[in-house]
Amino acid sequence: xxxxxxxxxxxxxxxxxxxxxxxxxxxxxxxxxxxxxxxxxxxxxxxxxxxxxxxxxxxxxxxxxxxxxxxxxxxxxxxxxxxxxxxxxxxxxxxxxxxxxxxxxxxxxxxxxxxxxxxxxxxxxxxxxxxxxxxxxxxxxxxxxxxxxxxxxxxxxxxxxxxxxxxxxxxxxxxxxxxxxxxxxxxxxxxxxxxxxxxxxxxxxxxxxxxxxxxxxxxxxxxxxxxxxxxxxxxxxxxxxxxxxxxxxxxx
Amino acid sequence: xxxxxxxxxxxxxxxxxxxxxxxxxxxxxxxxxxxxxxxxxxxxxxxxxxxxxxxxxxxxxxxxxxxxxxxxxxxxxxxxxxxxxxxxxxxxxxxxxxxxxxxxxxxxxxxxxxxxxxxxxxxxxxxxxxxxxxxxxxxxxxxxxxxxxxxxxxxxxxxxxxxxxxxxxxxxxxxxxxxxxxxxxxxxxxxxxxxxxxxxxxxxxxxxxxxxxxxxxxxxxxxxxxxxxxxxxxxxxxxxxxxxxxxxxxxxxxxxxxxxxxxxxxxxxxxxxxxxxxxxxxxxxxxxxxxxxxxxxxxxxxxxxxxxxxxxxxxxxxxxxxxxxxxxxxxxxxxxxxxxxx
Numbered sequence: 319x320x321x322x323x324x325x326x327x328x329x330x331x332x333x334x335x336x337x338x339x340x341x342x343x344x345x346x347x348x349x350x351x352x353x354x355x356x357x358x359x360x361x362x363x364x365x366x367x368x369x370x371x372x373x374x375x376x377x378x379x380x381x382x383x384x385x386x387x388x389x390x391x392x393x394x395x396x397x398x399x400x401x402x403x404x405x406x407x408x409x410x411x412x413x414x415x416x417x418x419x420x421x422x423x424x425x426x427x428x429x430x431x432x433x434x435x436x437x438x439x440x441x442x443x444x445x446x447x448x449x450x451x452x453x454x455x456x457x458x459x460x461x462x463x464x465x466x467x468x469x470x471x472x473x474x475x476x477x478x479x480x481x482x483x484x485x486x487x488x489x490x491x492x493x494x495x496x497x498x499x500x501x502x503x504x505x506x507x508x509x510x511x512x513x514x515x516x517x518x519x520x521x522x523x524x525x526x527x528x529x530x531x532x533x534x535x536x537x538x539x540x541x542x543x544x545x546x547x548x549x550x551x552x553x554x555x556x557x558x559x560x561x562x563x564x565x566x567x568x569x570x
Numbered sequence: 571x572x573x574x575x576x577x578x579x580x581x582x583x584x585x586x587x588x589x590x591x592x593x594x595x596x597x598x599x600x601x602x603x604x605x606x607x608x609x610x611x612x613x614x615x616x617x618x619x620x621x622x623x624x625x626x627x628x629x630x631x632x633x634x635x636x637x638x639x640x641x642x643x644x645x646x647x648x649x650x651x652x653x654x655x656x657x658x659x660x661x662x663x664x665x666x667x668x669x670x671x672x673x674x675x676x677x678x679x680x681x682x683x684x685x686x687x688x689x690x691x692x693x694x695x696x697x698x699x700x701x702x703x704x705x706x707x708x709x710x711x712x713x714x715x716x717x718x719x720x721x722x723x724x725x726x727x728x729x730x731x732x733x734x735x736x737x738x739x740x741x742x743x744x745x746x747x748x749x750x751x752x753x754x755x756x757x758x759x760x761x762x763x764x765x766x767x768x769x770x771x772x773x774x775x776x777x778x779x780x781x782x783x784x785x786x787x788x789x790x791x792x793x794x795x796x797x798x799x800x801x802x803x804x805x806x807x808x809x810x811x812x813x814x815x816x817x818x819x820x821x822x823x824x825x826x827x828x829x830x831x832x833x834x835x836x837x838x839x840x841x842x843x844x845x846x847x848x849x850x851x852x853x854x855x856x857x858x859x860x861x862x863x864x865x866x867x868x869x870x871x872x873x874x875x876x877x878x879x880x881x882x883x884x885x886x887x888x889x890x891x892x893x894x895x896x897x898x899x900x901x902x903x904x905x906x907x908x909x910x911x912x
Contacts, residue, residue, distance in 0.1 A: 339740035409732035
């Protein structure tokens with residue numbers, strides 16, 4: 319490591335005492351490792367906000383946090399232009415620890431030992447977790463979709479999504495307010511969220527909760543169905559192959 | 571585990587014939603029986619000796635064969651309903667007696683007693699032994715309850731332990747005095763958790779423990795955890811199973827407060843009503859979380875309430891309008907009434 323380049327470390331933990339403990343430990347790493355604390359955040363959302371202003375090389379990430387756990391946040395961080403190295407920290411989480419071991423993802427056990435922290439920071443970045451590994455670590459579907467816009471990550475709560483539509487190499491995410499573009503595959507989103515969405519067309523998943531009803535329509539002289547949605551005026555055509563969805567809904 | 575927890579009363583059953591202690595008991599009892607018969611048939615020491623040998627010669631082979639047969643069929647017999655099992659044992663004995671009687675005809679000498687007499691003797695001995703083992707099982711069942719109580723002693727989440735230690739570590743440099751107070755709370759809490767908690771204890775002590783626990787959580791969670799105590803009318807002298815409330819608070823924090831970004835309120839209300847004590851715990855609640863840990867703690871507390879108070883106590887839960895509520899009703903036993911009641 320060159321003299322000019324100091325390792326920028328960010329702390330993400332929902333518990334204030336845990337953050338302060340981590341700060342103390344980082345201060346003790348100082349003489350041996352050139353590092354600066356780039357900031358600390360009490361939640362995943364705050365961390366993403368902070369990272370858009372203060373880039374970091376390493377993020378020390380608590381696994382169990384409200385709203386969005388560390389495993390999900392890590393997946394969003396991977397979408398940043400320069401994704402930071404991630405070191406997970408957990409007090410006790412059998413499941414996560416086993417998963418970390420299996421996938422050789424770096425993690426720290428709380429209470430954290432100074433030596434282990436130094437080791438992890440020295441190694442940080444040499445073994446970046448692959449996105450599919452991070453996806454595999456998560457026990458539940460992500461609570462948010464992350465959209466990269468002008469160098470920062472924007473979070474869209476999955477509950478706000480009305481439909482997802484595949485468009486060339488993007489998927490457009492429609493909420494009541496606006497539309498976002500994400501670089502993901504519709505098929506994988508369908509797998510991840512399962513019952514939350516229903517496929518009405520080869521290129522479109524509609525949130526079940528947003529379906530208000532169905533109406534007859536005529537396109538190019540062919541009779542079919544359209545989905546009427548809550549929250550947006552648009553209608554979405556139900557493809558011929560997905561007609562069974564209409565029956566499923568109208569039967570209740 | 572859930573299965574064993576649900577068998578509360580002594581359900582009876584045949585003894586385990588593969589158990590050495592059981593086999594030894596059978597051998598001793600049968601031989602005492604045989605000796606008694608020998609005594610009744612003899613006039614002096616010499617005839618007693620001859621009688622004993624004569625009776626042993628016919629009893630021991632039957633006894634050994636029966637024990638072998640019972641040990642082999644033990645698992646199968648014990649799966650049968652008790653009455654059917656006992657009847658099967660009896661029939662097995664009679665069948666063995668018949669078989670040995672006909673096989674041993676030449677050995678029985680010139681003037682064998684009729685088979686019917688052996689049947690009656692064997693049936694009486696077998697019946698007496700079965701009654702003995704049944705009574706013994708019943709007598710031992712309270713210690714079974716005791717063992718179960720011990721197994722049910724509440725366990726604290728490791729998650730809480732390690733996070734608390736981490737929180738204390740963070741305090742040591744900046745606020746040593748506060749760190750001391752926190753460690754004292756932790757010591758109190760763990761002393762209670764590791765104690766023998768099978769006897770009922772005053773409610774006031776349980777509440778004290780809950781306060782210590784919540785102050786530890788407060789340290790970690792800060793503003794996010796709000797606590798409201800409504801215990802002005804609480805009868806502090808009421809006897810309750812130790813750790814009847816603390817695990818519920820732990821659940822309330824784990825499932826109700828920790829998954830939230832915004833502050834949440836845990837409310838504890840305890841009041842007497844006639845001959846009963848009510849405790850109501852409320853915490854915010856979100857549907858999407860998994861609650862297997864919660865169910866386990868609830869089953870544990872329900873079980874302990876039942877072991878201590880039988881049908882006089884109850885625990886109900888309710889989730890509505892984003893609030894989760896646990897309601898416990900216990901009989902109001904005063905400390906001076908002494909001891910526990912089953």
